[in-house]
Amino acid sequence: MAFATYIVGQTPFPEFSVILMLDDVQILYYDSVTWGAFHRSQSNSKYQNEEKIDAGAVFHEIYNGMKDQALYIKKHLNHTDGIHVHQRVSGCELLNNDKPGLIQTWDAFDGQNVGKTIFDIEKHDVQTKLTWMPWDQLKKTSNEILRRYLNLEKNNMRKVKPRVRFMRNPLTDSQRLQISCLATGFYPRHINLTLFRDGQPVDDDQITGGEILPNGDGTYQMRKSLVISEEELREGHKYNCTMKHLSLDNKLDITFDVSECDPGSFGLSIIIGVLVFMCVAVLIITALIIWRKRQAAGKCSVLFCSVQFITSNTQLEKETKHQFL
Structure with missing residues (x-):
């Protein structure tokens, strides 16, 4: 004390x-x-x-x-x-x-x-x-x-409305899903962006991001992300993103319905993507093998014709020499 x-x-x-x-x-x-x-x-x-x-x-x-x-x-x-x-x-x-x-x-x-x-x-x-x-x-x-x-100063204050996107990204190491709310291109820099689950604000310790970052044109951006577990996906919660900004007369509200997402489809989409990649790789390798074989075959044909031409000329010389004698 x-x-x-x-x-x-x-x-x-x-x-x-x-x-x-x-x-x-x-x-x-x-x-x-x-x-x-x-x-x-x-x-x-x-x-x-x-x-x-x-x-x-x-x-x-x-x-x-x-x-x-x-x-x-x-x-x-x-x-x-x-x-x-x-x-x-x-x-x-x-x-x-x-x-x-x-x-x-x-x-x-x-x-x-x-x-x-x-x-x-x-x-x-x-x-x-x-x-x-x-x-x-x-x-x-x-x-x-x-x-x-x-x-x-109100007539001199610059106001630019935010462009808002709600994005989802399946996590490849699990059946979880990451959703992100991005507001960009707004000015001035102060903005109030909130993620809701079934109408209730999501706790801050579950959210990543939230920093106000500058864009190259003098405006600002903010992104907040949330990882949704496989169990939550099955429960089919509704998520929405709301924001308030000086340039907006009313708050913006974007809704993302997780019930439309099939948790198993994330893993299936990854498997399909891997199979497509393998098929494309096999086609490319096969095409290279065929191209090399054709190249090799072309070289052999030229060499065979040259040998034939030389043999024919030698035979002709022998016949000509015999007739002369």
Whole structure:
């Protein structure tokens, strides 16, 4: 646990100080007088200097955050000038099974609770409650600014509608099927693309892809894929892909009916493809053999004619010579 204190106003104490605790043992102290971290016990770690530097960087970041927040909290709580104390307790835990637990932070201003944050590391879940933040005013101001800039720039904003395709790809190593929803050629880059199974969103841990990637023409694309098991194919679920984009008046919805697919046909199609490939290969090899035989036969015919011609000439010479004598 880190116990941090930031003091608004002049006092004989440091403006900012932190005490670091390991369970109930104080192990480190830091303040804004020296801007340094000091161990309260002897440390034999060879990384002691690095630990002090790292701790100093973290605590200085906490100091900046608490200093900025103190100004907002003081204004929100309508406190007058004078001495005020902003306190923060931050801690993390390691469970008995050596797994990380929660990271928690509590804030108080002049003894009044003003905020709490709980972060569950394993679930990646954050819960925040800030009593000092003027949410209504912040929401109103933000919306007004956003609307004003949209009105100024809406005629200059480029909008390109996405082209959408639903693709299927039988996996050759099994009876499974991969379906993919591809949206491409859209601008601006923000798009909301969701895969549904029987009307319910598919869990993110079952989906691959989802990154927004640039195209060469300045537009963007996004692809989300899902592998469907052989059992799911037999059950005949219905899948659809929906997307929302700034260029669309209504959301796009494309449906893919798995019940139209025969799981056995994937393996049959692969077998047919292999047989066709083998037949084509046999035809090519046969054609090459026939061509070579014809080439060889042609060479033999030429050689045979040459031998005949030479033999005939020799016989003619002998007959001519006999008649002359």
